[in-house]
Amino acid sequence: MKPGSPRKTAKLADVARLARVSTATVSRTLTLPHKVKPATAARINQAVETLGYVAHGAARALASRRSRKVGAIIPALDNPIFASTVHALQKALDAAGYMLLVASHGYDAQVEARVIRALVEHGVDALVLLGTTHRACVLELLAAHQLPCVLTWALDAGAPLPCVGFDNRAAAVIVTRHVLDLGHDAVAMISGVTAGNERAAERLRGVREALAERGLALPASRLVEKPYTLSGGREGLRELLEGGARPTAVICGNDALALGALAECLDRRIAVPAELSITGFDDMEIAAVVTPALTTVRFPAAEIGALAARHLLARLAGQEVAPRTELQVELIVRGSTAPPARQN
Amino acid sequence: MKPGSPRKTAKLADVARLARVSTATVSRTLTLPHKVKPATAARINQAVETLGYVAHGAARALASRRSRKVGAIIPALDNPIFASTVHALQKALDAAGYMLLVASHGYDAQVEARVIRALVEHGVDALVLLGTTHRACVLELLAAHQLPCVLTWALDAGAPLPCVGFDNRAAAVIVTRHVLDLGHDAVAMISGVTAGNERAAERLRGVREALAERGLALPASRLVEKPYTLSGGREGLRELLEGGARPTAVICGNDALALGALAECLDRRIAVPAELSITGFDDMEIAAVVTPALTTVRFPAAEIGALAARHLLARLAGQEVAPRTELQVELIVRGSTAPPARQN
DNA sequence: TTGTAAGCGTTATCAC
DNA sequence: GTGATAACGCTTACAA
Numbered sequence: 001m002k003p004g005s006p007r008k009t010a011k012l013a014d015v016a017r018l019a020r021v022s023t024a025t026v027s028r029t030l031t032l033p034h035k036v037k038p039a040t041a042a043r044i045n046q047a048v049e050t051l052g053y054v055a056h057g058a059a060r061a062l063a064s065r066r067s068r069k070v071g072a073i074i075p076a077l078d079n080p081i082f083a084s085t086v087h088a089l090q091k092a093l094d095a096a097g098y099m100l101l102v103a104s105h106g107y108d109a110q111v112e113a114r115v116i117r118a119l120v121e122h123g124v125d126a127l128v129l130l131g132t133t134h135r136a137c138v139l140e141l142l143a144a145h146q147l148p149c150v151l152t153w154a155l156d157a158g159a160p161l162p163c164v165g166f167d168n169r170a171a172a173v174i175v176t177r178h179v180l181d182l183g184h185d186a187v188a189m190i191s192g193v194t195a196g197n198e199r200a201a202e203r204l205r206g207v208r209e210a211l212a213e214r215g216l217a218l219p220a221s222r223l224v225e226k227p228y229t230l231s232g233g234r235e236g237l238r239e240l241l242e243g244g245a246r247p248t249a250v251i252c253g254n255d256a257l258a259l260g261a262l263a264e265c266l267d268r269r270i271a272v273p274a275e276l277s278i279t280g281f282d283d284m285e286i287a288a289v290v291t292p293a294l295t296t297v298r299f300p301a302a303e304i305g306a307l308a309a310r311h312l313l314a315r316l317a318g319q320e321v322a323p324r325t326e327l328q329v330e331l332i333v334r335g336s337t338a339p340p341a342r343q344n
Numbered sequence: 345m346k347p348g349s350p351r352k353t354a355k356l357a358d359v360a361r362l363a364r365v366s367t368a369t370v371s372r373t374l375t376l377p378h379k380v381k382p383a384t385a386a387r388i389n390q391a392v393e394t395l396g397y398v399a400h401g402a403a404r405a406l407a408s409r410r411s412r413k414v415g416a417i418i419p420a421l422d423n424p425i426f427a428s429t430v431h432a433l434q435k436a437l438d439a440a441g442y443m444l445l446v447a448s449h450g451y452d453a454q455v456e457a458r459v460i461r462a463l464v465e466h467g468v469d470a471l472v473l474l475g476t477t478h479r480a481c482v483l484e485l486l487a488a489h490q491l492p493c494v495l496t497w498a499l500d501a502g503a504p505l506p507c508v509g510f511d512n513r514a515a516a517v518i519v520t521r522h523v524l525d526l527g528h529d530a531v532a533m534i535s536g537v538t539a540g541n542e543r544a545a546e547r548l549r550g551v552r553e554a555l556a557e558r559g560l561a562l563p564a565s566r567l568v569e570k571p572y573t574l575s576g577g578r579e580g581l582r583e584l585l586e587g588g589a590r591p592t593a594v595i596c597g598n599d600a601l602a603l604g605a606l607a608e609c610l611d612r613r614i615a616v617p618a619e620l621s622i623t624g625f626d627d628m629e630i631a632a633v634v635t636p637a638l639t640t641v642r643f644p645a646a647e648i649g650a651l652a653a654r655h656l657l658a659r660l661a662g663q664e665v666a667p668r669t670e671l672q673v674e675l676i677v678r679g680s681t682a683p684p685a686r687q688n
Numbered sequence: 689t690t691g692t693a694a695g696c697g698t699t700a701t702c703a704c
Numbered sequence: 705g706t707g708a709t710a711a712c713g714c715t716t717a718c719a720a
């Protein structure tokens with residue numbers, strides 16, 4: 001038991017000695033101040049101060065069986081929309097005295113399972129996951145450890161765990177109806193990769209449903225799946241144009257795809273939205289400002305993080321909480337127009 | 345010692361009992377497999393499997409005096425450029441079996457000090473900070489705990505700690521020279537808030553230096569400081585235009601400011617870059633695609649994260665490492681042009 | 689190669 | 705209000 005060097009920092013016993021009390025009293029002073037006589041507490045705080053005492057989290061966690069750490073696992077921390085969720089989550093946890101352990105899985109279920117296991121080993125008190133689809137072994141692990149867990153960016157009524165999110169399918173229906181109401185009937189979609197990404201799949205489903213309401217369909221020639229990148233959007237648009245069934249409106253699975261598609265239009269001197277309407281999801285303010293052409297749906301990314309934190313903190317405090325929190329999305333109409341044929 | 349319920353999960357002793365070995369052997373099998381006879385290891389792994397044993401990180405950390413956790417504190421997790429650094433950091437740490445504890449301080453030194461203390465209490469093995477300016481108490485704390493620490497987005501030769509970053513001042517010089525070489529002499533800057541943000545201050549300094557090289561200055565009428573937001577950029581541009589000393593080129597402290605300025609130009613029907621050149625820092629790919637008008641400097645955000653991880657992992661492994669890693673920035677010329685007067 | 693056992697620094701249950 | 709003290713679950717000399 002030695003590796004990390006023989007410790008030069010003060011421990012609880014040192015504080016106790018200096019303050020002429022037992023370690024029990026010091027511990028109380030630090031965690032339940034009201035249960036200690038003010039005079040004693042003052043003496044102890046003084047000792048803590050002069051020794052520069054810093055509690056040992058691991059020892060504390062071992063004895064108290066709670067680490068005051070929450071784990072979060074996200075598809076990709078460098079996706080700004082998720083970064084926004086993580087940021088809000090961290091701030092809320094910090095305000096309550098909890099630390100955040102983060103990890104990413106890169107849309108790989110196997111990596112997710114491995115990382116969740118690591119998070120459990122590292123002793124988190126609760127877990128924040130993203131989406132509803134997780135390996136069975138993950139749920140077993142959480143059950144075995146009785147770990148409070150909340151699913152974010154998810155809203156599955158049949159989910160085995162509490163959710164905080166919004167309805168991706170409904171959001172897609174809103175966007176699609178908007179486009180259809182403008183008079184478009186040649187609608188195409190550049191979707192995110194739906195395999196292993198239920199959010200992308202739900203958005204695609206919503207588009208299909210809204211089209212079906214008007215007796216329209218989304219044939220293979222009007223659908224491409226691309227990774228959520230700018231180049232994905234460019235390629236997607238290229239393929240749609242070359243596919244023969246040239247659309248008057250393109251619905252993109254997220255804003256990176258939409259901006260990529262827009263960039264491709266600029267290169268090809270296709271006027272947006274006059275000649276081609278482009279809409280997206282995951283509204284990023286930055287995209288909005290520079291592309292007045294882009295109608296989008298804004299997702300409550302930060303709220304998801306804040307509410308996930310609130311949910312878990314409440315449960316950790318032994319309170320009852322709603323198992324499902326549905327947030328609303330907002331359609332932001334910017335430049336979308338009727339299709340060229342009907343214009344004027 | 346009971347709060348977190350009386351534990352239903354298997355512990356090391358359970359595995360040992362089932363495998364008919366001592367806890368020491370199980371521990372070895374889990375951490376130093378090569379020091380155990382294969383047959384024994386197999387039996388133990390079998391027991392681990394059937395019991396669904398998951399190690400208890402806190403106990404492990406207490407006994408071994410190392411937590412396999414690294415802490416990082418960042419100004420704002422929702423700034424995409426920092427999110428990129430954190431993402432790379434997390435991936436590199438994960439690959440080495442370390443977890444990442446993240447926190448943000450919102451550009452508040454006091455919050456930073458508090459959070460770093462919390463990170464230390466939570467038992468991180470090493471720390472990643474951002475920038476070179478930190479409270480004295482922070483350095484004392486790190487010294488007292490002998491915590492390996494690396495400063496990112498920093499490159500101070502006189503820094504008391506190892507750095508991984510690039511030269512913000514030099515980057516600003518590059519951009520400014522580029523603008524001057526195009527023939528501009530009416531140059532203005534929309535800087536980030538320099539108070540408490542050395543990176544913003546260095547960029548401003550670099551602009552001033554490059555101007556001075558050509559005998560130019562940056563009078564108060566040509567400088568505004570705004571927070572790193574789109575609306576900051578809009579306001580900044582507005583103030584510069586209303587200030588009387590109308591510039592032909594505006595250098596913005598980061599891309600959010602640049603895009604905000606650009607958006608304001610769009611609203612005012614000011615042609616960019618024909619009438620007004622705008623340049624920025626912190627190149628975000630997304631901005632590049634939608635604004636072919638914007639010349640920027642790309643920062644190696646992800647590399648910083650990856651190298652910070654490599655640095656700390658090496659030190660944790662007892663290796664010697666370079667105390668200073670300087671990365672290069674890249675000027676990306678997109679749409680900048682000569683000032684209107686000289687255009688022909 | 690494996691076992692024994694002494695911690696690691698706290699917390700929480702009792703007594704007092 | 706405060707003090708002893710037995711855990712908490714694991715690692716690692718050291719012994720065998």
